[in-house]
Every structure is written in structure tokens, then in C-alpha cells.
Amino acid sequence: MVNWKSRKLGDYLLFANGVVLVVLINLLAAQFFFRVDLTEEKRYSIKPQTRAILQNLEDEVYIEVYLEGELNAGFRRFQKSIKETLEEFRVYSGNKVHYIFTNPAIAQGQKAQAEFMNDLASRGIQPTNVIDTKDGQRVEKIIFPGAVVSVGGMETGLMLLKGSTAKTSDERINQSIENVEFELINTIYKLSNSDRKRIGFVTGHNELEDADLASFNNDLLEVYDVYKVDMGRTADLKKYDALIIAKPRTAFSQQDKFRLDQYIMQGGKVMFLLDKLDASMDSASRNDYLAIPYDLNLDDQLFKYGVRINPDLIQDQSAAPYPIVTGDAGGKPQMQLIDWPFYPLINHYADHPVTRNLDAVLTRFVSSIDTVKAPGIHKIPLLTTSQYSRAITAPVNVSVNELRKNVKAEDFSKSFIPVGYLLEGNFTSLFKNRFIPEGIEQTPIIEKSIPTRLVVIADGDIVRNDINPRSRQPQPLGFYPFTNYTFANRELLMNTLAYLTEENGLIQARSKQIKIRPLDREKIKQEKVKWQVINLGIPVLLVIVFGVLRAYWRRNKFARF
Helix, strand or coil: CHHHHHHHHHHHHHHHHHHHHHHHHHHHHHHCCCCCCCCCCCCCCCCHHHHHHHHCCCCCEEEEECCCCCCCHHHHHHHHHHHHHHHHHHHHCCCCEEEEECCHHHCCCHHHHHHHHHHHHHCCCCCEEEEEEECCEEEEEEECCEEEEEECCEEEEEECCCCCCCCCHHHHHHHHHHHHHHHHHHHHHHHHCCCCCEEEEEECCCCCCHHHHHHHHHHHHCCCEEEEEECCCCCCCCCCCEEEEECCCCCCCHHHHHHHHHHHHCCCEEEEECCCEECCCCCCCCCCCEEEECCCCCHHHHHHHCEEECCEEEEECCEEEEEEEEEEECCEEEEEEEEEEEEEEECEECCCCCCCCCCCEECCCCCCEEECCCCCEEEEEEEECCCCEEEEECCEECCHHHHHCCCCHHHCCECCCEEEEEEEECCECCCCCCCCCCCCCCCCCCCECCCEEEEEECCHHHHCCCECCCCCCECCCCEECCCCEECCHHHHHHHHHHHHHCCCCHHHHHHCCCCCCCCCHHHHHHHHHHHHHHHHHHHHHHHHHHHHHHHHHHHHHHCCC
């Protein structure tokens, strides 16, 4: 009897020790915060750069996500990913990030719903039509996969569904899931950051006019301070974090080239958006129009930095359509949209944070780029054509009348021609072992740069917005009026500028990868019965075995008493 009481007391003591141990572990865990992500691609982890921004937030952040209600499986997965990301944001910000999910369809009455949805659209949250099958019936539903982010009295709308429209629905949702962290933290940073970078648009060489750059300029002003930089009058370029050269059409002087070169040698970043040939749709209606090269006087400088823009124009079978007259009916011209090979749609990118998960980019009269030897420079082909393209050397006959001819597929025999490069490293000065140009104050030439970055894209029109002919207002950058579709020109250029200027490396959040692991439907069909037996039969069998063993153990144990 004493023996039994001692054993019972020991069980109580063991239980009490276990409770104390659990309490101690919880107290220690409260003092030392950590999270463990056991997934292969670290899908539940956020980047160190994101954590740093969240931990240094001064204001409360409020996020309202309009992805709620009855959703299909793909968008439920998307919603879950957004919730998981926002929960991580809440934890790492010390509860300064607050979020809710709202169903836009809850507004009472059709008029109220229409006003609410128009308000979302005005904030940049565009509706998406989702087509699904339910109980054998085709079901269509409008959803708003976006959010409104508010920080310190400022707010902005944010589209969360992005990615390439060339992908399947599931692949595009997966791309959007990969981008969720970047899109959210980039918007929070944009609203909360007071230390704005200084961006300069180089002028003085017949660059694009203000109206042509209005859309991109407005996008930049949300994040940066933007200035015009006259190379002939601005002596100190070091105060600018990056320069943009947007489609110059007259030559750079030796003095301008020297100032630009020495700016780069001191770590300056430059985005070159250059047209090599003088080609435009204004002249393409003529049969005898020939596109010939501009004389920009930049060839030797780019060559020294590691690239050469070739005097040619790219034609691509993957191209934007253009309206041409194909006939006459009742005295009225008949228009038809036909793919215009001189307007390549770029949808092949480097595996890089700048271009990851981008939709197609619209280019117009773009040229090819070759690389040349430049010690210490890492060259990344950011943008390439499709596998069905070709390069036509200048002079190039550019005429819309060519669209009426049958285009042979075998003529487009070149694949993945580079049209945009990212250059990184220590650049060698163009003026190494040369005299300083006349008119420049005598100063020691910096012959080797500190580590820096340049981007060269052989299309000046990639940054140009169209003008609405009725309202005379600028269209969004990347908007193509003949298809009413907005391409990813804005995202490409904003990502590029972020990569060039951000010291905190926030753009690295775009490098996140989440693998889709679809089930093999054929294998499921073949092995369905086997796995049903395993999943249903084995647990029952284990319970029976456990019960028999326990009964045997108890019988032997209490037989002694």
C-alpha cells in the first residue's frame, strides 16, 4: 500500500515539474523572440531589409485589404498569403501595423456598391473579373485584389494582383504571392520615408519634352525629389543620387561627357534610355522613309563601360498591334489592327529583382545591344526579345505599308536578342590617359570608379507616355491606346531606379520565390484506392494495436497487486 502511495506521489511531482518547466520555457520565449521557417523556399520569412523598416516605424500603419468574401481556391491561397505576410509585419513592427480585410460587395444597394467600387478604382485598385465553375455552372465575379495603405495621415491605393498576363491564372497568382512582401513594404516605405533621394533628368540634348515624361515624372515624385539637370550649367552632379538620360537626339559635347564620366567615377548611377536610330510613326506612312542613326557622340563612352548599341532596329513576331487601312467599304476606309514588328513586346527577362514577375514591356523602335570587354564589370541582360525576332541594320525602311505584305516566320530566325543591360562594378574612365576637355576647370581625373551601377536600354520611347487626344492629358506610362492595355513600363523603370539608388536593398524583397507543387492528376487516378486504404485503414489499425498492447500491459501490471 505504501509502495502504491509513493508511486502516486511521484506522478504528482513529475506533473508539477512539467508544469514549472513549461512556464519557464514560456517566460524565456517571451524575453527572446524568434521564429523558425522550415519551408524549403522560406516562404514565411521576410527579408532583413523589410524587418529593419518595420522595426524603425514611427507612425502607425493601417492597411485595408479588399480581398474578402466568396473566393475561388486560387484567390483564397492569395488571401491567406497576404494575411500571413501582414501578420509578420504586425509582429516585427511591434504592433504598429494594423490590418483588416473588407468585402467590397457588402455595400447595401447597387448605387452604393457602384460608388464604393468607383472610389477603389480612383485609388488605382482595378477590378478583376474571375470566371469559375460552380456546380457545373459558369460563374463570374468581380473582385478587387488590392489594398489601401495609410501612414501618418497619407494614404495610397495598391494593386496586389500583378505578374505576367502571359502566364496561367495559377502562375500569375503565384507571382503575385511572391511580390506581396515587396509591394506592401515598398508602399509603407514610400509613405513613411522622409529622406528622399534626388533624381535628375539630363537636359540640353533635345531629350523628351515635359509632356512626354509627365506620367513617369508624377510616379517619381511619389518617392523621389526630381530635378532638371542642364549638363552645361550644373557643375556639381554629386548631389544627385541618379541621373536619367531620356531619348537625347543631339550630340553630347566633350565637356558634357567629361562631367558625366566623372560623376560615374564618383559612384553616380545613370539610366541611359537611348534611341540609336531616328525612327517614328510620323514618318512611317511614307514608302521611302529610311531610319538612320543619331549622332549622340556617346558610342565611345558606352563602349568603355562595356556595351555597344548597334545601328539597327529589332523586329519581333511578339509585337504590339497598329491600325492600318486594309480596304474600303462604302467610301469609308476599313481599319484593322495588325502586329507591328517594330513595336516588340518584351517578356523575357533576367532572373533579377528588377525584372522578376514583370508583365510584358512595350518598346518602340528598339535596337540590339552587344557587350564588349570591360575588366571588372558584371553585365546582366535585363531585357531580351522573343525567340522569333531579327535585327535589321541601318538604313532601315520603316513603312506601315510593309504590314500589308505576308510576313514569313522563317525570317525571324534570331532568339533572345538583348535590348537592355545592367552594368555593375568598377568602371574605367573614358578620359583615362587623356586631356581634360577645353572649358573644364583643371582638376585631377578620377580614372577608376568606386563600385557603382549603370543601366542601358536601347529604346528612348520606353519612358514616353502617350497624350490623350481629347483631354490633352498624359496617359499612364505603358498604356497603349490601340488595345487599352497598360504594359509594365512603369514597374520596370521604377524597379530599376530603386535598384540603382536604394542603399537599404529593399528591392531584394522581389527575389522571393515560392514553388508551385501541383498534384499529378493521372497518378492520383491510378493510386486513389491505395492511398485511401493507407489514410483510412492504417490509423484504425494503429489504434487497435495500441489498444491491445495497452490492455496487455495493464493486465500484467495490476496482476501483481
